[in-house]
Amino acid sequence: MALQGAEEGTVLLKNSGILPLSTSSLKSIAVIGVDGGAGTQTIGGGSATVTSPGTVWPLTGIQNRVAGTGVGVAYDDGSNQSSAASLAASSSVAIVFASDNYGNEGSDTSTISLPNNQDALISAVAAANPNTIVVLNDNDAILMPWLNSVKGVFEGFYDGQNWGSAIAALLFGDVNPSGRLPVTFPAALSQVPANTTAQWPGANNQVQYSEGLKVGSRWYDANGLTPLFPFGYGLSYTTFSFGDLQVGALNNGQATVTATVTNTGARAGTEVAQLYVSDPASVGEPPHQLKGFQRVPLNPGASATVTFTVTAHDLAHWDTASNSWLAGAGTYQVLVGGSSRDLPLTGNLTVPTTVTANAATAGAGTAGTQPAISNPFGMSSRIGAPAGLALSGTSGLTYSADGLPAGFTISPSGVISGSGTARGTSTVTVTGRTSTGQSVSVTFVWTVS
Numbered sequence: 001m002a003l004q005g006a007e008e009g010t011v012l013l014k015n016s017g018i019l020p021l022s023t024s025s026l027k028s029i030a031v032i033g034v035d036g037g038a039g040t041q042t043i044g045g046g047s048a049t050v051t052s053p054g055t056v057w058p059l060t061g062i063q064n065r066v067a068g069t070g071v072g073v074a075y076d077d078g079s080n081q082s083s084a085a086s087l088a089a090s091s092s093v094a095i096v097f098a099s100d101n102y103g104n105e106g107s108d109t110s111t112i113s114l115p116n117n118q119d120a121l122i123s124a125v126a127a128a129n130p131n132t133i134v135v136l137n138d139n140d141a142i143l144m145p146w147l148n149s150v151k152g153v154f155e156g157f158y159d160g161q162n163w164g165s166a167i168a169a170l171l172f173g174d175v176n177p178s179g180r181l182p183v184t185f186p187a188a189l190s191q192v193p194a195n196t197t198a199q200w201p202g203a204n205n206q207v208q209y210s211e212g213l214k215v216g217s218r219w220y221d222a223n224g225l226t227p228l229f230p231f232g233y234g235l236s237y238t239t240f241s242f243g244d245l246q247v248g249a250l251n252n253g254q255a256t257v258t259a260t261v262t263n264t265g266a267r268a269g270t271e272v273a274q275l276y277v278s279d280p281a282s283v284g285e286p287p288h289q290l291k292g293f294q295r296v297p298l299n300p301g302a303s304a305t306v307t308f309t310v311t312a313h314d315l316a317h318w319d320t321a322s323n324s325w326l327a328g329a330g331t332y333q334v335l336v337g338g339s340s341r342d343l344p345l346t347g348n349l350t351v352p353t354t355v356t357a358n359a360a361t362a363g364a365g366t367a368g369t370q371p372a373i374s375n376p377f378g379m380s381s382r383i384g385a386p387a388g389l390a391l392s393g394t395s396g397l398t399y400s401a402d403g404l405p406a407g408f409t410i411s412p413s414g415v416i417s418g419s420g421t422a423r424g425t426s427t428v429t430v431t432g433r434t435s436t437g438q439s440v441s442v443t444f445v446w447t448v449s
Contacts, residue, residue, distance in 0.1 A: 001380075002052070004449060006159040006166030008270075008425065012177035012235040013185075018131055018151040020173025020237055021093065023069040028091040031059045032125055033078045033118070036097035041137045042163045045104025048139065052161035058097055058135065061164025065172055078121045085128035094129045095171070096122050100138030108200070112189055113143050122146045135167060141185040144228060155181070173237055178270035178295065180234040180339065184217045187228045193219040217340045218286030232274050232290070232339035238265030238300065240338065242273070245345040247334050252437040253312040253357065255349055258305055259336045263298035270297045270424075273306040273336060276343060277314060280330035285317050288340055292443070294403060294427045307402045309429050309441055310334065310349065312357035327355040371397055373414075373432050375442040381405075381420050383448050389416040393440070397432030404428055405448045420448035 012019070021029075035041055036058045043050045063073050074091065076084045088094035098118045101109065113119060126132040126149040133152035136142065137159065147153065154177075159166060169175040186192050193211040194200050200207060214222045217231035244260040261271050275292040279285040292308040315332050316325035331350050337343035373393035381387035391399060391414035399414040405426045408418035414432070424447075431441040 001449065002160040003162040003166055004447075006156070006163050007169060007175045009157065009179045010159065010166065010170055010177060011155040011179035011181055011233070012153075012170075013155050013181075013229055013233070014147065014150070014153040015235055015237075016151040018093070018133065019171065021171050023066055023071050023172070026066075026071045026092045028072040028074065028093075029062060029066070030084075030087045030091035030094040030125075030129070031062060031073060031075045031097070032084045032088065032094060033097040033099075033121070035099040035135075035137055036095070037075055037077060039077075040097065040163060041099040041102070042159050042161065044139050044158050045102055046106070048104065048158050050160060055161045056164030058095075058164045058167050061166070061168035062095075062171070064165070065168040065174075078118075081121055081124045084121060085124045088125045088129040088132065091129060093131045093133065094125050095133045095135060096125050097135045097137070098122065099136070100140070100142060103139030109140075112141060112186070112192075114138075119145055123149060126150050133171070137163075141183050141228075143186075143188070147228070155179075173267075176237045176267060176269040177235060178272065180232050180272045180274075180293075181229055182231070184220055184227045184231045184340075185229040186220075187226065191220070191225050191227065214286050218289065221287045221340070230339050230341040232272070232293075233341070234272070234339070236265075236269045236271070238263055238267040238269040240264060240269075240271040240298075242337055242345050245334075245336055245347050247347040247349050250310075250312065250349060250351055250355075252433065253355065253439050254431065254441065255310045257308040257310055257334055257336070257347075257349075259345055260303050260305055261296045261298065262303040263300055266300050268297070268299045270295055271338060272296070274339065274343075275308045275310070276335045276340065277310065277349075278333040278335065279315070279317065280328065280332065282330065283317050283328055288335065288343070290340070292427070292429075295425050297424050306336075308336075309402055309431060311439070311441055312351075312355045315349070315351060316355075316357040322356075325357045327351050327357045329354050371432055371434050371438055371440045373397070373430060373440055373442045375444060377444050379428075379444065379446040381446070381448055383420050383423055386417070386419050390414060391416070391430055391432075393432050394434070396434060397440075398434075399430060399432050401431070402429045405446050408446075423448050 135154045198208045248256040276288040315327040319326040335343040336345040371394040401410040407421040433439045
């Protein structure tokens with residue numbers, strides 16, 4: 001599971017034709033940086049701390065991957081730039097592993113630049129060898145002043161004990177990258193929503209929360225800012241296209257949205273289809289709010305239909321006058337694509353009259369007159385092995401589900417059962433409906449391994 005998480009969660013940010021690597025075209029690999037060896041940073045502090053029986057270093061993972069192929073692997077910790085650049089110059093490809101400061105709750109950072117002169121190290125290596133790849137381990141977005149000088153960039157965040165094996169598989173294309181950015185990477189510190197002293201750390205014991213609703217990617221979209229890499233972004237070794245968007249009408253508080261995803265490349269890969277909603281301008285909400293995503297593994301030339309359930313609460317905003325969630329009457333734009341800035345499919349969803357859409361809290365029984373379902377937040381099972389999950393919620397609900405892994409079904413009473421027939425991760429949306437037409441949905445991830 002640690003290996004799978006690192007392989008699927010790592011994000012390919014740049015590839016100028018150098019990746020995936022091939023042992024048939026390489027004579028030597030330079031692994032550079034403390035983070036590439038025994039000092040590799042695979043965990044953080046606080047809730048990012050993980051205890052494991054041992055860690056596979058990137059150096060070890062790469063050595064294991066090329067063993068017996070005749071490709072040499074040499075290591076330099078990067079403490080001396082001249083030494084690192086010399087090794088890079090004499091190698092077929094240079095891979096620089098860099099990491100951020102050890103992050104944890106309860107502390108902040110004054111910069112989003114790499115610490116310990118690592119930017120200079122990367123620039124020196126790239127100047128010595130144009131075939132330079134950078135692999136990052138950090139806990140948030142960073143600046144990349146060397147981006148135009150390198151041919152490839154991976155973002156791994158904190159990758160766990162099997163990081164070395166995972167990055168080797170990704171570098172050589174044994175695994176096709178499918179991770180997507182969960183945050184926006186700004187082009188400069190001045191772009192981020194909270195970038196003034198008044199906002200943080202504040203003055204006279206007061207912090208100004210002036211960005212309001214424009215949190216994360218919504219800030220960049222609302223202000224027309226072009227980030228270094230947008231929210232939801234991630235490259236692959238194959239290509240995908242989107243088509244055939246269908247937006248159903250809002251019925252009993254929910255609408256069904258479908259689209260077709262096609263692998264247009266020559267390699268098997270996984271796309272992450274993302275659905276965003278833009279409210280009518282009169283509401284005053286930020287644009288392009290993420291409301292759903294689904295991982296779609298596809299062979300070359302294959303297509304699949306992704307299905308999303310958009311509820312009235314997904315369309316709602318908080319109305320202070322009525323102290324409730326309201327989906328105002330009007331036309332809502334529905335957008336589907338591969339990232340927050342790559343949304344080729346657009347359609348409209350009309351709400352004819354204002355709808356009160358109070359949210360049902362997972363596991364809370366009922367919220368006013370609204371039904372509720374207890375969210376399991378995650379499920380895993382072994383391929384071919386029988387597995388089951390019983391959903392619980394407000395009495396009298398009739399259940400249905402979208403996105404169940406192949407081999408599983410759900411009964412009207414909310415019992416999911418079956419045996420997984422294919423490995424992969426699915427985004428499951430379970431919907432419960434009352435006899436009067438009210439509905440509530442919960443979404444969670446199910447992994448078959």
